Amino acid sequence: MANRFENKVRVLDLIRARGQVSRPVLSEVLAINLPTISSLTKELLDERLIHAEGFDKSDGGRRPELLALNPGFSTAMGLELSLSGIRGVLTDLSGKVLDREEGPKKAPAEPEEMIDAVLAVAESLLARSGERRPVGVGLGLAGLSDETGRVWRYFPHRKTWRDVALAERLEQRLGIPARLENDVQAATLAELRYGQARGLRDVLYLHIGHGIACGIVVDGKLYTGATRNAGEFGHTILEPSGPICYCGNYGCLESLAAPAAMVEQAGQALRKGVLSSAGLRLAEGQTLTPGALLRAADDGDRLAENVVLKAAEYIGLGLANLVNFFNPHGVIFGGEILVRGHRVLNEGIERTFRQRVLPVRQAHTPVLPSSLGRDATALGGAMVVFEELFERPEALFALAHGQPPLVESSPARREEVAGGRRR
Ligand SMILES: [Zn+2]
Known part of the structure; x- marks a missing residue:
């Protein structure tokens, strides 16, 4: 009883x-x-x-x-740090964005500069929050944190960024509890609570930003795996003798189809003198961006279209494999690249996926665009704070009686859930 x-x-x-x-x-x-x-x-x-x-x-x-x-009961701050910059939101319990702040458009190279830029965004939001002071801050970022969600172990493509005690730095500066979460898992959590995955039991969230990854919802909960690292879809091997990947393996999906891989393929072709009607020329010192390449494909440039279609085929194939294996109620397209809705890429992925997935799955696996757009990861950071608050009802009721936020670092609880955490 x-x-x-x-x-x-x-x-x-x-x-x-x-x-x-x-x-x-x-x-x-x-x-x-x-x-x-x-x-x-x-x-x-x-x-x-x-x-x-x-x-x-x-x-x-x-x-x-x-x-x-009651949406106004509490607010939380969510931050996103990716290679393409820093953004922050202040949100209430209903996931409504109350305020937002954008940092530099490109992540700084050195850890100290990166931390300073993150702190500047967070401090601006906190300074403006007034009566709506957040109970905590959650930061969604690429790579992998330790099991306590406090130290960032690894950030892709940034060699100097290793074992950074980022949560502590945020707490010291802001005076509120801080948590770190993988960017794709944070975005999946936001989709689960406030986006397209709400009400769906089993979902795959396909995220294409700088890399390619997949968020996993099992039985209405975010699945993070044994070492909080589930969903590395980008490192599934699709061509055993394909190009080498930055992880050291040959033929990973990312090495074949990530935005950087598409740019690399187009660049090689242009250097060989392949024609490009849309002016995708690599003039001396000029860099081709994924955005320019994807737009050129949509505008009918033959080289760009072929490069993007090839990548879309690999991603669609990989997705068909995942859906055959996992049988989700739906697939959500999210991440900076997919939410822009580039026709050749998005339609190409879905077409190959439909062609290759098992017939029994074809009609029963809707592909849904993210409804949270570019805010998904930052909102997910804030969700991490709320999830933790609701997992600790004593803290929640204390907060209702005017006690200070109690989402403080709690190593005991973290250890207890470290073995395959699921939300
Ligand atoms: Zn790889």
């Missing part, structure tokens, strides 16, 4: 999971009598954790009031 505290947590969890729910439904699903439900929800209303949000359909009698999380 659960005690009152445990029942209150169950009520709150169900409201959060359902979005909106009435007292009679809470009573029925949780098998708690209606007077107790009324008393528990009154406490949650008094604590401003929930609020009334309209009425349910009537089944003859009075229409029951619907309860939902």
